[in-house]
Amino acid sequence: MGKIENLALPEIGSHALGTGKLPVEQYVSQEFFELEKEHIFRKSWLLVGRESDVKVPGDYQNFMVDTLGVSVVIARGKDQKLRAFYNACTHRGARLVNASTGNVRALVCNFHGWSFNLEGDLINVPDAALFADLDQKQEHLKPIHLDVWGGFIFINLAEKPEWTLREYLKPLDDKFDRYLGNKDWSWSFGWRAKFKANWKLIVDAQIEGYHVDMTHRKTIAGAIPGSNTAAYYFPESIGVPCGVAAYRPEDVSRGMQTPMNLLSAKYGATSIYTKPERQFAAEGGEGVLKEDHPLWIFDNYLVFPNIVLFVQKGQILIQRTLPISADECIWEVDFYHTERPTSFGHVFNMEQGVIQIRDVLSEDLYTAEGIHANFKCGAISHVSLNKQEVPLRAYYNRLLSAIEQDQAKEKP
Amino acid sequence: MSTAANATQSRPEISGLENHLAAWGLPTTEKRLSKRLSSNMEEVRSFYDAMLPRLPEFIEYLNQFPLDAIPKEAHQMAWATLAMCEVDNAINKWNDITLDTGIDILRMIPKKSFPDRGQQ
Numbered sequence: 011m012g013k014i015e016n017l018a019l020p021e022i023g024s025h026a027l028g029t030g031k032l033p034v035e036q037y038v039s040q041e042f043f044e045l046e047k048e049h050i051f052r053k054s055w056l057l058v059g060r061e062s063d064v065k066v067p068g069d070y071q072n073f074m075v076d077t078l079g080v081s082v083v084i085a086r087g088k089d090q091k092l093r094a095f096y097n098a099c100t101h102r103g104a105r106l107v108n109a110s111t112g113n114v115r116a117l118v119c120n121f122h123g124w125s126f127n128l129e130g131d132l133i134n135v136p137d138a139a140l141f142a143d144l145d146q147k148q149e150h151l152k153p154i155h156l157d158v159w160g161g162f163i164f165i166n167l168a169e170k171p172e173w174t175l176r177e178y179l180k181p182l183d184d185k186f187d188r189y190l191g192n193k194d195w196s197w198s199f200g201w202r203a204k205f206k207a208n209w210k211l212i213v214d215a216q217i218e219g220y221h222v223d224m225t226h227r228k229t230i231a232g233a234i235p236g237s238n239t240a241a242y243y244f245p246e247s248i249g250v251p252c253g254v255a256a257y258r259p260e261d262v263s264r265g266m267q268t269p270m271n272l273l274s275a276k277y278g279a280t281s282i283y284t285k286p287e288r289q290f291a292a293e294g295g296e297g298v299l300k301e302d303h304p305l306w307i308f309d310n311y312l313v314f315p316n317i318v319l320f321v322q323k324g325q326i327l328i329q330r331t332l333p334i335s336a337d338e339c340i341w342e343v344d345f346y347h348t349e350r351p352t353s354f355g356h357v358f359n360m361e362q363g364v365i366q367i368r369d370v371l372s373e374d375l376y377t378a379e380g381i382h383a384n385f386k387c388g389a390i391s392h393v394s395l396n397k398q399e400v401p402l403r404a405y406y407n408r409l410l411s412a413i414e415q416d417q418a419k420e421k422p
Numbered sequence: 423m424s425t426a427a428n429a430t431q432s433r434p435e436i437s438g439l440e441n442h443l444a445a446w447g448l449p450t451t452e453k454r455l456s457k458r459l460s461s462n463m464e465e466v467r468s469f470y471d472a473m474l475p476r477l478p479e480f481i482e483y484l485n486q487f488p489l490d491a492i493p494k495e496a497h498q499m500a501w502a503t504l505a506m507c508e509v510d511n512a513i514n515k516w517n518d519i520t521l522d523t524g525i526d527i528l529r530m531i532p533k534k535s536f537p538d539r540g541q542q
Contacts, residue, residue, distance in 0.1 A: 060536045071537050110537050200533035202540065203525070228515055228523050269474060270510040273481070344536050354484035354492065354500060362507040364451065369511055372524030 017305060019257055020240040022219075023397035027243060031392035032406055034385040037208040043336035049416035050315050050409070051077045052167045055178045055249060057317050057330065059084055059163040060197070060346075064092060068113040068128060072097060075167070076334045082154055083107055083117065084163060087128040092158065094165050095130050095151035106151075117151070126151050160190030162328075172419075178249035182311060185297035190326060192294055192348070199364055200344035203375065207382035209316060209339035210405070212331040215374045216310065216318040217401040219254055225377070229370050233265025233283040234258065234307065241397070242309075243404035251408040252401030253311040258285060260305065270362060277355030279324060280347070280363025282307055283370075290324020291348050299323050312401065314408055324348045327367075337382065343371060431486055433496060434479045442469045446505040447498030452532060454505040458512060459528075463519060470513045473506055 036042045058073040070085040081097035083106060097105050099119035106117045106126070116133060118125040125134040130151035138144060155166040157175040160182075164175050179186075205212060215221065219239020223231050238257040244250055259265070262285045271284040279286035292299065298321060300306040308322040320327035326346040333339045345367075351357045384390045395402055436443060446469055448454050458466060480503050484492055492500060512519055520527070531540065 063535065063537055073537070074539070110539060111535070197536050200536070200538075201530040202533055202538075203529045203531060225523075228521055229511065266515060268510050268514040270506060270514070273477060274507070277481070277485070340539070342533065342539065344533065352489060354487070354489065354503075355481055357489065357500075358481055358503060358507070361451065361504045362510070365507045365510070368527070368530060369521055369524060372521060372527055372530060375525045375530075376523060 017260060017303075019238060019305075020255060022237065022239070023241040023400045024243065025397050025400075027245070027400055027403040027407065031394050032403070033392055034390060036406070036409060037210060037382065038336065038386045040336055043333070045413050046315075046333070046409075047077055049413040051075065051333075053172065053416050054315050054412070055157070055164040055166050055171070055173075055175050057162050057313060057328075058082065058094075058165050061092065061158050061161050061163055061191075062193070062195075063111065063197075064163070066113070068115055069111070070107060070114060070117075070128075071111050071163075072107050072109065073165075076332050076340060078167070080167065081105060082165060083151075084156065084165070085114075085117070085128045089129075092156055092163065093128070093130060094154035094156040094163075096154060098152065099124055099126075100132065100149040100151060101135075124149075158191075160187050161192070161195060162190070172416075173248055179313070180247055180250070181244055182250055182313075183297075186321070189292075189294050189298040190321070194291075194293060194348040195326060195346040196348075196350060198345045198347045198360070200342060201368065201371070202340065202342040204334075205339050205341060205375070205378055206337060207339060207378035208336060208385075209331045209333035210409075211378040211381050212329075212339060212341050212375065213312065213316060213318060213405070214402055215378065216329055217252055217254055217312050217405065218399045219256065220396060220398040221374075225373050226370055229373060230265055230283040230366070232259065233267070235264065236398070238305070239398070241400045242311075243400050245404065245407070249314045250311050251314055252404035253309055254401060255300075255309045256307045257303070257305040258307055271366075274359045274362035276359075277353070278351075278359030278363070280360045281366045282322065282325070282363070283366055286359075292324040293348070295323060312405060314405075314412070337386070341375070431483050433493070434476065434483050434499075436499065439472055439476065439502075442472050443498045443502045445469070447500075447502040448505065449497070449501055451504070451508070454501070454508045455527065457505065458508050458519060461519065463512070463517070466509050466512055466519065470506065470509050473502065477503060477506060 059071050064071050064086050067086050067088045073082045082094050083097045084094045086092050101124045104119050104121040106119055116125045123136045127133045132146045132149040155171050157164055159175050219236050222236040234256050240255045242253040275284045275286045279290045308320050310318055310320040313319055316331050318329040328344050330342045331339050484500050
């Protein structure tokens with residue numbers, strides 16, 4: 011055990027963003043949802059994929075922004091460059107691709123056979139002479155702004171994005187870009203589910219540590235004590251309003267460490283709720299991983315508006331929540347690791363980790379639908395937040411400021 | 423890492439466990455989850471109690487092979503070992519087949535890749 015000053019934890023939270031109750035209208039109001047669509051989802055950088063999934067020329071990915079009904083094709087061109095387009099043939103508007111991923115030489119519309127190269131140029135029109143005055147140069151696929159950071163693909167549906175992706179993601183800097191973009195990461199597992207709840211309720215459940223002891227009382231309570239989670243907020247940031255850090259208890263035997271947890275901990279580090287006997291390899295984590303603190307497990311960051319990114323040594327956990335309507339959303343979680351299992355012991359460790367986190371997530375997801383119904387029926391009009399829940403204030407503030415700033419910009 | 427040919431540890435004795443290995447030695451996490459959900463606590467406990475003392479020996483045996491060289495006759499043992507991860511919480515934390523403070527676990531659909539969002 012290190013010296014006591016080495017084990018000091020960051021401040022659990024803050025009252026600096028105020029202490030009053032917050033209204034709940036933004037979770038249930040149709041008018042507010044329309045504002046979110048127009049001023050947030052059409053204007054923010056949205057994480058839609060991983061660069062390594064669109065690796066070679068011709069690889070494409072089709073991403074549906076359900077919120078706006080926008081289907082996006084992300085394709086790698088012959089020049090190796092990634093581009094994003096609306097998944098819409100410029101002839102009569104049919105979708106160009108329907109599969110979620112694939113590799114093509116050209117994007118060919120199934121309706122009449124117009125084809126576009128991976129740079130978006132119209133390259134073939136069957137019986138072009140049938141058109142009176144078709145200027146093929148004008149029929150380029152409608153482009154969407156795209157950039158890559160940390161190996162993740164982001165798009166921005168604005169005609170002209172207000173910020174570069176790097177400006178947007180501050181305080182996450184180039185060190186994060188390098189660590190998360192390391193080619194060693196590979197996708198390991200994930201889940202998705204639909205909820206009859208406002209999308210922000212799913213996000214809210216991931217950005218405070220106050221819930222841990224109660225919500226997770228039947229799984230991992232004690233292994234990450236609520237008192238060992240610390241809230242961050244970044245009022246100056248455009249796209250990263252807040253986050254949470256988690257630390258193990260000083261007494262590593264806290265929490266219920268079952269014989270299975272202890273056995274699996276000998277073979278790998280997938281389960282974050284038991285101190286592993288060996289660590290993942292992780293290159294380039296300087297300035298990102300807090301390895302100088304012996305109890306640190308992870309930091310998470312809300313990437314506004316809808317992503318919670320968990321950064322750890324050798325493990326990335328990313329949760330994405332997209333609204334379908336004000337009252338319904340799609341949630342996804344994905345895990346990346348720097349090491350693939352090569353032995354059964356590692357497979358066993360990963361299976362234990364997968365199942366532990368699955369059950370923990372099922373608890374995190376348990377409250378959203380009930381809360382949504384209570385807000386919607388008017389039973390609850392305001393919520394109380396303590397200093398440990400300051401990320402929810404930061405999130406709320408950013409939600410309102412993002413809308414207000416964009417509205418102000420549109421005024422003549 | 424040794425190969426199947428020079429494995430130093432011989433296959434553990436499984437007599438008395440055959441029924442458990444047959445019942446729980448299922449090839450995917452989803453099948454093992456279904457098995458837990460369709461079992462009662464008595465069945466789960468009987469499997470857990472029989473397997474737990476043997477587990478370190480099974481893992482050490484299986485661990486000596488490259489993953490793609492685990493002998494076929496040991497696959498059931500490997501899968502039943504992984505099924506122990508599936509029943510851990512039921513036995514040690516819930517004393518119940520399911521967690522009553524989480525969403526129905528079957529609502530969480532396993533993904534096949536990062537872009538996999540099912541049928542759009």
